[in-house]
Amino acid sequence: DTGVSQNPRHKITKRGQNVTFRCDPISEHNRLYWYRQTLGQGPEFLTYFQNEAQLEKSRLLSDRFSAERPKGSFSTLEIQRTEQGDSAMYLCASSDYRGYNSPLHFGNGTRLTVT
Amino acid sequence: GQQLNQSPQSMFIQEGEDVSMNCTSSSIFNTWLWYKQDPGEGPVLLIALYKAGELTSNGRLTAQFGITRKDSFLNISASIPSDVGIYFCAGLKETSGSRLTFGEGTQLTVNP
Numbered sequence: 001d002t003g004v005s006q007n008p009r010h011k012i013t014k015r016g017q018n019v020t021f022r023c024d025p026i027s028e029h030n031r032l033y034w035y036r037q038t039l040g041q042g043p044e045f046l047t048y049f050q051n052e053a054q055l056e057k058s059r060l061l062s063d064r065f066s067a068e069r070p071k072g073s074f075s076t077l078e079i080q081r082t083e084q085g086d087s088a089m090y091l092c093a094s095s096d097y098r099g100y101n102s103p104l105h106f107g108n109g110t111r112l113t114v115t
Numbered sequence: 116g117q118q119l120n121q122s123p124q125s126m127f128i129q130e131g132e133d134v135s136m137n138c139t140s141s142s143i144f145n146t147w148l149w150y151k152q153d154p155g156e157g158p159v160l161l162i163a164l165y166k167a168g169e170l171t172s173n174g175r176l177t178a179q180f181g182i183t184r185k186d187s188f189l190n191i192s193a194s195i196p197s198d199v200g201i202y203f204c205a206g207l208k209e210t211s212g213s214r215l216t217f218g219e220g221t222q223l224t225v226n227p
Binding site for chain 1: 163
């Protein structure tokens with residue numbers, strides 16, 4: 001059973017650089033979500049896709065953030081001109097959506113450190 | 116910002132003890148979920164609750180969906196060292212699509 005896969009697991013970058021993360025959802029899961037988690041907090045919603053369509057974006061997702069899911073399978077999250085406040089764990093989740101309460105299955109995240 | 120208040124923030128217990136933690140909200144949620152997160156990993160779904168009053172078990176874990184739909188409880192019986200981790204409650208509203216709202220977590224430490 002292949003779960004949600006995220007790469008890289010860790011990323012250290014200097015302020016001002018661009019970074020891109022990848023998420024491979026569970027096969028045939030039609031919904032894919034991005035969450036951000038800072039130390040000592042629960043995950044916070046960023047955005048989600050239904051197949052290739054981005055259906056909702058949180059106000060947390062500033063203009064420097066962009067997410068894509070071009071073929072309705074894997075997704076990428078790009079952060080441009082990183083800031084120290086972007087340091088966090090970025091979690092991807094997927095679900096086999098059959099209703100609003102379909103359970104989300106999370107990957108192990110990408111931990112970003114901006115120096 | 117987050118809307119779920121989770122308590123306690125941390126617990127230190129002896130192996131074999133039972134554990135209770137809860138999650139409350141000022142607004143109604145239609146689904147409650149409980150996740151466990153180990154260091155360096157993503158949250159893993161433990162239990163999902165879909166109806167007010169529902170009581171669901173998963174091994175030594177039992178969770179309840181509060182009657183008011185504004186709270187949920189998680190109990191762990193006969194704790195073991197591998198229960199160590201952070202437990203998160205999460206709520207879903209029918210009107211919020213698939214956006215999960217998480218609590219701040221309960222850090223559980225089990226002393227052998």
